[in-house]
Amino acid sequence: MSGTRKPRQPLVADRRYPKKTSTQKTKQKPAPKRKPTKKRGLLGWIFAPFTWALRLIWRMTWRLSAVVAVLIAVGVFFFAAQLPPVDKMVDGRVRGSVTLLDRDGDIFALRGDQYGGFITAETVSPHLKNAVIASEDKRFYWHPGVDPRGIASAVRINLREGRGPLSGNGGSTLTQQTAKLLCLGVKYDPTVWKNEAEYEADCRRTTVWRKVKEAIYAMAMEFKYSKDDILTIYLNRAFLGSGNHGFEAASQRFFGKSATDLLPQEAAMLSGILPAPSRLAPTNNLERAQERGDLVLRLMEDQGYLTEAETAQARANPATLSEQATARIGGYFADWVMDNGPGFFTRDTTEDVIIQTTLDQRIQAATExxxxxxxxxxxxxxxxxxxxxxxxxxxxxxxxxxxxxxxxxxxxxxxxxxxxxxxxxxxxxxxxxxxxxxxxxxxxxxxxxxxxxxxxxxxxxxxxxxxxxxxxxxxxxxxxxxxxxxxxxxxxxxxxxxxxxxxxxxxxxxxxxxxxxxxxxxxxxxxxxxxxxxxxxxxxxxxxxxxxxLVNLHVRGDQxxxxxxxxxxxxxxxxxxxxxxxxxxxxxxxxxxxxxxxxxxxxxxxxxxxxxxxxxxxxxxxxxxxxxxxxxxxxxxxxxxxxxxxxxxxxxxxxxxxxxxxxxxxxxxxxxxxxxxxxxxxxxxxxxxxxxxxxxxxxxxxxxxxx
Missing domain, CATH: 3.40.710.10 (DD-peptidase/beta-lactamase superfamily)
Structure with missing residues (x-):
């Protein structure tokens, strides 16, 4: 029986997918549906030009911003590359100083541009450092050289008071003020300016272009120096009235002590005269200088630099002038000596000169x-x-x-x-x-x-x-x-x-x-x-x-x-x-x-x-x-x-x-x-x-x- 049996077909699994036949049409991907065209209507046609203009402005703005950013970066790197070491920036006087000594060798008068010596942000009294920051630039350690918030606030104040946007409050940071003190790196050239006063007036000019250049120079300083380096330059170059350049000279002139030893009230007074040094100098009006110092003390307290008790103590004992600063004797005599001495070592000196004179301060005081x-x-x-x-x-x-x-x-x-x-x-x-x-x-x-x-x-x-x-x-x-x-x-x-x-x-x-x-x-x-x-x-x-x-005259440091x-x-x-x-x-x-x-x-x-x-x-x-x-x-x-x-x-x-x-x-x-x-x-x-x-x-x- 077995011989009559038909051979068995091999087992094959069923196809999972049916085989396509030639007659079967390949399925096409459906074409994307077109969004139906919106009819604009009247308002659409009216606002269409404005929409187009805004898109154009946006495209131009970000491209222009990119160009400006590149130009600023180039300017920053350009100025930064030219900035010298800090110790070369601290004494920028054009004129020198004249120190007049009486017959006993004691100082009785100062003339010219006084510079008391190099100080740093690390070595001065911390009260002075805090007073300057509190009164001049409370965000000094946070901004990159310019402070948009400060500028906007200053412009708003100026406009509110009926001035031009750049007149009055400038919103300048400490870094920008330092840049201005450096005259944006431009040195005095007697062939360009008739005198030092004209040079300084040119450095203080306020125009839009100069403010832009000042901002770039300030950012270059931030790139090149540390914050304390910038503060060091400022502390050495700031003008504080009575011919004093730098806080060391002012401290010696007004208080008879170094800037490293200043008390809070003394530091506050010095910082308080920065906005108008000649008018606010304590030798011109001590009461007004004390009032300004009181304001700075309150700012220091508000910003956490002084406790309430420290502020109260300082305000109860306002800074006073030293005996020498108060005396101010022999002004006519000093002027006479300066006028009769050699001009290149007195009125027009570029050196720091010391003059021994015949003045007797006891007799001078008695005469006055x-x-x-x-x-x-x-x-x-x-x-x-x-x-x-x-x-x-x-x-x-x-x-x-x-x-x-x-x-x-x-x-x-x-x-x-x-x-x-x-x-x-x-x-x-x-x-x-x-x-x-x-x-x-x-x-x-x-x-x-x-x-x-x-x-x-x-x-x-x-x-x-x-x-x-x-x-x-x-x-x-x-x-x-x-x-x-x-x-x-x-x-x-x-x-x-x-x-x-x-x-x-x-x-x-x-x-x-x-x-x-x-x-x-x-x-x-x-x-x-x-x-x-x-x-x-x-x-x-x-x-x-x-x-x-005049008995004798010598340059400081020479015997x-x-x-x-x-x-x-x-x-x-x-x-x-x-x-x-x-x-x-x-x-x-x-x-x-x-x-x-x-x-x-x-x-x-x-x-x-x-x-x-x-x-x-x-x-x-x-x-x-x-x-x-x-x-x-x-x-x-x-x-x-x-x-x-x-x-x-x-x-x-x-x-x-x-x-x-x-x-x-x-x-x-x-x-x-x-x-x-x-x-x-x-x-x-x-x-x-x-x-x-x-x-x-x-x-x-x-x-x-x-x-």
Whole structure:
């Protein structure tokens, strides 16, 4: 049976997918459905141009922004590559500084651009660092050099207050302020700017382009330096008024201490003056500076730099100036030294210069106090009269100088050195000194009677005495003590105008001296310092002096002085010592019983001469003790007459008040005088009666230059 069985088919699994037949159509992917076209409608057609414009603006904006970003990056890298190391950036002064020392070597005045020395953000008092950040840029450690929030706020404030967007508040960060202090890397070039002031004004200009450049430069600084490096540059270069560049100079100037030792209230005051240094400097207005400091203290508390207790303590004890900063003495003297020193080492110095001077701060303070006391107690409040005082040693070393009623002035008109005024009777000692040199005795008689002198080209001239009286024959000594005019004119004519002029010039009167007979009455003009220097020649025994204030000058760090005035002082002899001693005796009688009685000093010998010009336009008093010569001038700047003032009045009061304070605690020094032989020839000197020997006249006409 098995042989008839059919062979079995192999088992095959069923196809999972049926085989496609040729007749079967391949399925096609359905075509994407098109969105039905929207009909725009009226509004769509209206807004279509605006939509297109916005899309275009967007495409242009991001492309332009990308270009601007690239340009800013290029600018940042360009400036960053040129920035030098930090220590090369801290002292950017164009001018140098001048430090003036008194006779004892103590500082009394500073001029020029002061720089106290290199300080860093790490070494200064943390209170100073915190005060600057709190008041100038509270987000300093968070922004990349510019602060958009600060700029937007500043623009909003400016517009609200009716200013331009860039006027007033600038919204500048500390980094931007530092960039401006660096003048965006542009150095001073005298061929481009006329002077430093023009350069600084150009650096402070505010334009849109400059603000953009400033922002890029600030970001370059942030890229190159650390935050503390930037703060270090700022702390060293910021201007803080009174010529101080950098916080170290300001701290030394105002508080007499380093910036590393500042208390919170002191740091706050310094930071508070940054917006307007010249106006807010504590030396100009301490109360206003304290108010600004109080505001900064509150900011420091608000920002967590001070606790409430620390703030209360600081506000209860506001910063005050050091004794030296408060004193501010010797301003006129310092200006005089600066004006008379070599300009390239004083007014225009690019170095840091130290000048040793002759100033005595004790005497200077006494002089200022005396002048103010007289004006407060003896001068009408409505008076606009001015006064000047000079105190010097017998060798011409100036110890004190006041050039006006505003004793604290700096850079003001100096009436002691710049005002040329008629000298009046303070010229008479040159006449009598010449007469004694030629052989006259103080006991010789001169006729105080009316005279008439014919002046070629002017006609007859009839001089008058101040009191309009005549005393007849009187001694030269009495004529000097009472300041009689007619005897002075007669003696001037007798000894010879030319000789008297030569003697006066020999004693240092460099101003022109009148040629006519009126020269005897002091119609010529001179300065107070010239006249005081000439009287120093009487005190030292008849030798000329050159008034001086500068002793030596050297650049900071150098030991050898570049200038030494040790050769100044007493110069060549003008009249004999005996003649000077007898003249001093005559001038002592001016104080003992003459026109200078108000200048008497208890226990001291005083020699002096008063002077009053026509219509009391000028009043003088110049006198000396054994140690110092002091000259006083008083008058109106517009040359109008003084009211009820003569040389023996208020000027004598100023002289006495000055010398009472100067001599306080000193042992009286005797004057070098000689009492002339107590004899008289009985001769009454009248016009054209005296004839000195040709030998003596020829000597004095060429000036006496030895014994």
């Amino acid at each position: 106090e005396a002048l103010l006391w007289v004006f407060e107690n003896k001068v009408s409040e409505s008076s606009v009269a001015e006064a000047a005082v000079v105190v010097m040693s017998a060798d011409g070393a100036v110890r004190a100088m006041v050039g006006g009623r505003n004793v604290k002035a700096i850079g003001a008109f100096n009436r002691a050195t710049q005002a040329r005024r008629q000298t009046g009777s303070v010229f008479k000692p040159f006449i009598y000194g010449t007469a004694i040199e030629l052989g006259f005795s103080p006991y010789d008689l001169v006729d105080d009677s009316p005279i008439v002198i014919n002046v070629p080209g002017s006609g007859p001239w009839e001089p008058q005495n101040y009191d309009r009286e005549f005393k007849g024959p009187i001694t030269l000594n009495q004529a000097m003590a009472e300041s009689r005019n007619i005897p002075a004119v007669i003696m001037n004519e007798e000894v010879g105008r030319k000789i008297v002029r030569n003697v006066a010039q020999g004693f240092g009167i460099e101003s022109g001296i009148a040629a006519g007979p009126a020269m005897a009455l002091g119609v010529s003009e001179s300065t107070l310092i010239e006249m005081t220097g000439a009287y120093a020649g009487f005190l030292n025994g008849g030798s000329a002096v050159t008034p001086y204030g 050898e002085p570049l200038m030494d005035n040790s050769t100044l002082g007493i110069q060549e002899r003008v009249i004999r010592e005996e003649a000077a001693r007898q003249l001093t005796w005559m001038m002592m009688n001016v104080v003992e019983g003459g026109t200078g009685r108000r200048a008497k000093l208890d226990g001291w010998q005083v020699a002096a001469k008063t002077g009053t010009t026509q219509s009391s336009r000028d009043a003088w008093f110049i006198g000396f003790t054994g140690d110092y010569v002091t000259g006083v001038w008083m008058g109106n700047d517009d040359n109008t007459p003084l009211r009820d003032v003569t040389g023996g009045g208020l000027p004598a009061d100023i002289w006495r008040e000055t010398m009472v304070r100067v001599t306080d605690g000193m042992t009286p020094s005797p004057l070098p005088f000689s009492v002339p032989p107590n004899a008289t020839t009985g001769q009454i000197v009248q016009e054209n009666e005296f004839e000195a020997s040709d030998e003596i006249k020829s000597i004095l006409e060429g000036l006496l230059v030895g014994n």
